[in-house]
Amino acid sequence: MCEPLKIEMSLTERLQEVRASIPEDVTLVAVSKTHPAEMIREAYDAGQRVFGENRPQELREKYTLLPHDIAWHMIGHLQTNKVKYIAPFVALVHSVDSDRLLAVIDREAARNGRIIDVLFEIHVAVEETKSGWEPDELRKYLAEGTWRGYGNVRIRGLMAVASQTDDDGRIRAEFTTVRELFLELREAYFGADFDTLSMGMTHDYPIAVECGATMVRIGSRIFGARDYTNTNK
Numbered sequence: 001m002c003e004p005l006k007i008e009m010s011l012t013e014r015l016q017e018v019r020a021s022i023p024e025d026v027t028l029v030a031v032s033k034t035h036p037a038e039m040i041r042e043a044y045d046a047g048q049r050v051f052g053e054n055r056p057q058e059l060r061e062k063y064t065l066l067p068h069d070i071a072w073h074m075i076g077h078l079q080t081n082k083v084k085y086i087a088p089f090v091a092l093v094h095s096v097d098s099d100r101l102l103a104v105i106d107r108e109a110a111r112n113g114r115i116i117d118v119l120f121e122i123h124v125a126v127e128e129t130k131s132g133w134e135p136d137e138l139r140k141y142l143a144e145g146t147w148r149g150y151g152n153v154r155i156r157g158l159m160a161v162a163s164q165t166d167d168d169g170r171i172r173a174e175f176t177t178v179r180e181l182f183l184e185l186r187e188a189y190f191g192a193d194f195d196t197l198s199m200g201m202t203h204d205y206p207i208a209v210e211c212g213a214t215m216v217r218i219g220s221r222i223f224g225a226r227d228y229t230n231t232n233k
Contacts, residue, residue: 011039012046015222022216026209029073029198031219033058037065039223044070052094052217056082063089075159075198075217077131080104087111093118094159094198094217097131099146102153109152117156119198122181124174125163132160135181142189157196157214158182162204171204175211182212 009017015030022028029052032040040051044067053059054076063072063086071091078095086093087108096102096118109116123132133141141147147155160178162171178199186194200208200216208216 011042011223015043015046015048018218018221022205022209026213027215029075029215029217030222031075031201031217032062032223033076033219035223037062040066040070043222050091052219056085059090060085083108087114087116090116092116092156092196095119095121095131097121097133099141102147102150106150106153115152115154117154117196119157119159119196120155122158122160122178124160124177126165126170127163130161135177138181138185142185155190155194157194157198158185159198161201162199162208168207171207172211175199175204175208175213179212 019028027050028048029050030043030048031052032043033052033054040062043051049069050071050073052073052075053062054074056074056078059072059074063070068089072086072089073092073094074086074090075094077097078093078101080101083101083104087105093105093116096105097120102118105116105118120138121132122138123130123134158178158181160175162174165171179197182194182197186192196215197213198215198217199211199213200206202218202221205213205216205218
């Protein structure tokens with residue numbers, strides 16, 4: 001007996017499927033890193049307006065090629081000497097992992113006459129390679145108050161990447177830790193403007209949503225496998 005023909009979904013159909021799987025009040029960041037502008041344009045034409053990239057030069061190039069009502073998010077590790085490439089237009093930096101980086105973002109934002117929204121990246125995964133603040137490290141930093149002197153950044157919340165594991169219990173525990181820290185810091189320092197909790201990617205975003213994520217970062221489920229030959233930036 002012949003097996004039924006499998007019809008591959010289009011990018012637009014995959015995007016629509018992802019949208020249908022998350023609550024309306026959760027922001028979808030379509031992670032377009034390594035994918036060409038043509039694919040991003042297809043998602044844009046299907047109504048997507050928030051895209052995430054992890055390489056500043058690639059992000060800047062795509063910004064010049066695509067409509068300027070796109071909200072570009074920097075989701076990868078950001079070196080201080082690369083902030084200048086994205087400061088004129090970036091909508092949100094997810095990966096602030098040091099005071100030094102926050103200070104540079106503040107300086108470059110001032111040079112461009114902007115206030116840039118940022119998230120503190122929290123390290124909760126078991127992998128040592130993951131970057132970000134340890135929770136107690138961030139608590140100490142905020143208590144010291146250096147960040148209060150930065151007038152051109154707006155601290156909007158936290159971002160986290162969970163462990164690469166099939167253990168849903170571990171992933172849920174890590175996301176819960178970040179959610180509890182988020183609520184603690186909002187009450188202690190920031191108030192209602194501290195409103196963004198960026199957690200969850202293609203493999204674990206349903207758990208992140210259950211744990212209170214307000215923003216999820218989904219790439220391969222929308223765009224397919226990453227094309228690392230597309231850019232050397």
